Amino acid sequence: MPASPPPLDGVRVVDLTSYIAGSYAAMQLADLGASVIKVESLEGDSFRELPGFFGWNRGKRSLAVDLKTAEGRGIVHRLAKRADVVMENMRPGVADRLGVGYEPLSAINPRLVYSSVTAFGSSGPNADRPGFDPIFQALGGIMTLQGFGGPPVYQRTAPTDYYTAALATQAILAALFTRERTGRGQRVETSLLRGAMALQAGVAIDYPTKPTLIRDNPTYRLYQAGDGTWFFLAVGNQTFWVKLCKALDLEDLANDPRFASWLARLENNQALLPLIDAKFKSNTREHWLELLAKHDIPAAPVQTVAEFMQHPSVHHHDMVHEYDHPEVGRLRMMGQPVAFTGTPTRDPGPPPTLGQHTDAVLRELGYTEAEIEGFVARRICRRPPQA
Numbered sequence: 139m140p141a142s143p144p145p146l147d148g149v150r151v152v153d154l155t156s157y158i159a160g161s162y163a164a165m166q167l168a169d170l171g172a173s174v175i176k177v178e179s180l181e182g183d184s185f186r187e188l189p190g191f192f193g194w195n196r197g198k199r200s201l202a203v204d205l206k207t208a209e210g211r212g213i214v215h216r217l218a219k220r221a222d223v224v225m226e227n228m229r230p231g232v233a234d235r236l237g238v239g240y241e242p243l244s245a246i247n248p249r250l251v252y253s254s255v256t257a258f259g260s261s262g263p264n265a266d267r268p269g270f271d272p273i274f275q276a277l278g279g280i281m282t283l284q285g286f287g288g289p290p291v292y293q294r295t296a297p298t299d300y301y302t303a304a305l306a307t308q309a310i311l312a313a314l315f316t317r318e319r320t321g322r323g324q325r326v327e328t329s330l331l332r333g334a335m336a337l338q339a340g341v342a343i344d345y346p347t348k349p350t351l352i353r354d355n356p357t358y359r360l361y362q363a364g365d366g367t368w369f370f371l372a373v374g375n376q377t378f379w380v381k382l383c384k385a386l387d388l389e390d391l392a393n394d395p396r397f398a399s400w401l402a403r404l405e406n407n408q409a410l411l412p413l414i415d416a417k418f419k420s421n422t423r424e425h426w427l428e429l430l431a432k433h434d435i436p437a438a439p440v441q442t443v444a445e446f447m448q449h450p451s452v453h454h455h456d457m458v459h460e461y462d463h464p465e466v467g468r469l470r471m472m473g474q475p476v477a478f479t480g481t482p483t484r485d486p487g488p489p490p491t492l493g494q495h496t497d498a499v500l501r502e503l504g505y506t507e508a509e510i511e512g513f514v515a516r517r518i519c520r521r522p523p524q525a
Contacts, residue, residue, distance in 0.1 A: 144171025144483045151223040156183040158299035160227030160255045161194040163306035168197035168486045169474050176200050180520045182492040193471055197486025202493030202520035209518045211237040216503045218243040223310055227255035230265050240325045250323040251313040255306050259329045269330050271296040278334030302333030353404045356411040363423035368440040378435055385433040386417050461488035493520040
């Protein structure tokens with residue numbers, strides 16, 4: 139049978155975002171087959187200087203344009219007229235002042251789905267304040283939680299950014315589905331504040347008898363083996379606990395009432411932890427991982443991202459893609475994270491250089507060569523340096 143197009147084939151996205159949460163949400167749409175035009179300032183996305191930029195902007199085309207000019211705004215208006223989705227993550231009110239907010243663009247195109255990602259929300263207390271992922275790790279309790287009762291811990295993976303991006307993508311897809319039924323677009327919004335809360339659905343709860351879980355769980359933690367290397371043990375239920383006791387020749391512990399449940403093991407962690415810790419320090423990590431795997435107990439070595447990219451399962455699922463990039467040479471990055479049987483995704487290509495597709499996009503919008511040359515000469519648009 140002929141190959142079917144990817145899920146979002148034919149969907150046109152205008153990406154006015156920068157940083158992580160907005161840019162990664164737009165990249166998720168590109169990964170699903172949407173045509174994404176990344177509209178950047180003449181100086182480019184503020185995060186272009188970071189290696190992570192590549193991981194948030196794969197598969198997009200870059201149009202460099204000055205939105206502070208009437209002609210620059212006119213270019214974006216033309217894009218919006220034929221687009222399905224416009225995305226922005228500016229501070230509340232900035233997109234409106236630039237003439238690319240929801241009201242003017244939806245007037246041009248009533249079917250438009252317009253996505254906004256903010257820090258604290260578009261209204262309410264602190265709406266005007268800037269915010270980045272670590273701010274919400276700190277504010278939202280994530281750093282405290284990771285500290286396990288000790289000093290707070292900063293997660294460099296930017297969890298609130300990535301989860302907020304996932305929420306934005308989810309909202310856009312739902313709005314596109316709704317448009318199929320109603321014929322009209324709408325504005326959808328999420329924020330890092332919402333992302334920080336939603337990310338912690340299992341801990342952002344409270345009731346009078348809620349147990350204290352911020353204790354060191356002897357069966358769900360990092361351990362250092364006898365050779366000095368580290369691994370994580372994840373005994374997540376009672377079945378695995380019984381298997382662990384058997385694997386470590388500690389079968390008497392399986393019937394010990396002090397350790398008879400997840401909560402009991404937390405309550406009595408100071409009695410249990412030394413027993414397991416001493417056992418794991420008696421041999422190498424390789425020995426313990428082989429033994430735990432033999433007994434069907436979840437465990438994994440602590441390793442670097444570069445090592446993870448070499449994992450057999452990562453390669454089996456095509457989760458590392460390589461590109462020849464004009465700025466950095468051979469570029470290796472994440473593959474498509476979602477698989478479809480009926481509408482398989484396609485590699486959308488590498489992240490763009492600044493203004494790489496300016497001329498092509500402007501031609502598609504109906505501008506003449508003379509008009510394009512004029513835009514570049516008057517610094518309304520920018521081409522890549524090598525062009």
